Amino acid sequence: MSANKRQTRQFDVILGIIALHCTAFLAGCFTRTSRMASQAWTEYERGNFSQAVASANIALEVSPDDCGTRYTKACALWKLNKLNEASKELEILIQTKPRYEDAYVALAAVLLAADENQSVIRVCKQYLIEFPSGKYRNQILADLANGLAHIGQYEEAWTWASKAIASDANDPTVWQQVLHVFYGTGNRAKAISLSQQYLVLFPNDKEVPQVQRMLAFFQNEQQRNSDDVARFRKYWARKLSKDLPLRVYIQNDKADDNTVNSLRRAFLEWEKSTEVVRFKFVESPVSARIKCMWVGRLEVKDTDFAATSYTDDQAIISFVASNACASNPEFKPCCLHEIGHALGLSHSLNPKDIMCGFKPINGRPQGISANDADRIRKLYSRSHP
Ligand SMILES: [Zn+2]
Numbered sequence: 001m002s003a004n005k006r007q008t009r010q011f012d013v014i015l016g017i018i019a020l021h022c023t024a025f026l027a028g029c030f031t032r033t034s035r036m037a038s039q040a041w042t043e044y045e046r047g048n049f050s051q052a053v054a055s056a057n058i059a060l061e062v063s064p065d066d067c068g069t070r071y072t073k074a075c076a077l078w079k080l081n082k083l084n085e086a087s088k089e090l091e092i093l094i095q096t097k098p099r100y101e102d103a104y105v106a107l108a109a110v111l112l113a114a115d116e117n118q119s120v121i122r123v124c125k126q127y128l129i130e131f132p133s134g135k136y137r138n139q140i141l142a143d144l145a146n147g148l149a150h151i152g153q154y155e156e157a158w159t160w161a162s163k164a165i166a167s168d169a170n171d172p173t174v175w176q177q178v179l180h181v182f183y184g185t186g187n188r189a190k191a192i193s194l195s196q197q198y199l200v201l202f203p204n205d206k207e208v209p210q211v212q213r214m215l216a217f218f219q220n221e222q223q224r225n226s227d228d229v230a231r232f233r234k235y236w237a238r239k240l241s242k243d244l245p246l247r248v249y250i251q252n253d254k255a256d257d258n259t260v261n262s263l264r265r266a267f268l269e270w271e272k273s274t275e276v277v278r279f280k281f282v283e284s285p286v287s288a289r290i291k292c293m294w295v296g297r298l299e300v301k302d303t304d305f306a307a308t309s310y311t312d313d314q315a316i317i318s319f320v321a322s323n324a325c326a327s328n329p330e331f332k333p334c335c336l337h338e339i340g341h342a343l344g345l346s347h348s349l350n351p352k353d354i355m356c357g358f359k360p361i362n363g364r365p366q367g368i369s370a371n372d373a374d375r376i377r378k379l380y381s382r383s384h385p
Contacts, residue, residue, distance in 0.1 A: 037069040056070070065096055105140065111123060146181050172205045179198060196215065233341070233345065233346050274376040277343060294318075340354060348372070
């Protein structure tokens with residue numbers, strides 16, 4: 001054997017060893033990666049969402065294009081309520097694999113939860129272009145309607161919602177989602193007609209009692225808004241508008257200081273956002289225009305634990321003493337709402353208004369909306385007859 005040949009042979013051997021090591025190394029990587037990927041899934045299924053994210057991260061370091069693992073990671077982040085991070089992962093997923101339908105549906109849902117409505121609209125429209133007859137079409141149509149409704153585009157919301165219903169008229173879940181859109185937006189006429197259609201189509205669905213409740217509410221509201229209450233409140237507001245600043249009495253022997261102060265701040269919030277009404281807190285209930293009282297119980301409640309009634313020259317806000325206290329997170333929105341009535345406002349149907357007549361799906365707003373303030377300004381403006 002020539003020296004040359006021997007060298008080549010040794011070289012071959014060395015190459016072989018290197019190759020063997022590389023294969024072993026790569027195989028090790030792959031088994032480790034796929035082990036971590038399946039670990040992520042197992043942890044997710046067990047409900048260990050932080051662990052699932054950690055395992056997914058290790059797997060994704062080696063195989064960043066592993067869509068299944070990224071999807072698992074995104075879902076785990078979603079479960080951990082890390083909505084921003086979850087949506088980022090899903091955006092990456094859609095970029096790497098535009099045909100991954102599940103990613104769009106999850107992303108739309110995450111964005112809806114985060115109240116990122118413009119992004120919801122963008123993602124849903126993108127899905128409808130990418131998958132004209134996709135398997136999640138109805139879900140996406142309902143999400144799109146939701147996103148639009150949340151930013152007040154009711155007409156366009158209705159267009160997409162009716163497409164969802166039209167494409168699968170026999171699926172009660174699609175109907176429920178669409179109904180929620182119109183309950184949430186307070187589009188009374190559509191909420192009533194849709195609820196009625198739903199009750200005819202699905203008389204045995206499990207959501208029937210809830211739909212009946214909402215239908216009764218909207219019908220009742222339609223009644224109330226057109227009747228004497230609304231007229232009386234307008235008359236009341238005109239009367240008060242000639243008596244500014246309005247004298248306010250707050251009964252202070254049945255509520256703690258925090259609660260009384262919190263109620264005062266609610267009055268001042270109306271002052272600040274309307275720049276029309278003004279209040280003066282007085283020590284005697286006799287001459288007060290608005291009287292706030294704490295009572296044992298209420299026959300008829302408006303918000304969770306309060307109601308407003310009127311005499312000839314006083315609006316009386318009554319709070320149920322056991323619930324109405326500053327430590328209750330519902331207290332502030334409830335105070336703002338009742339003060340609105342005491343000032344002469346009737347209910348609105350927009351869930352973003354403090355005067356919304358029902359408790360919106362996402363809870364009552366914490367503050368006075370531009371629309372609430374506008375309605376007061378109209379009622380109290382001097383040009384008003
Ligand atoms: Zn009310």
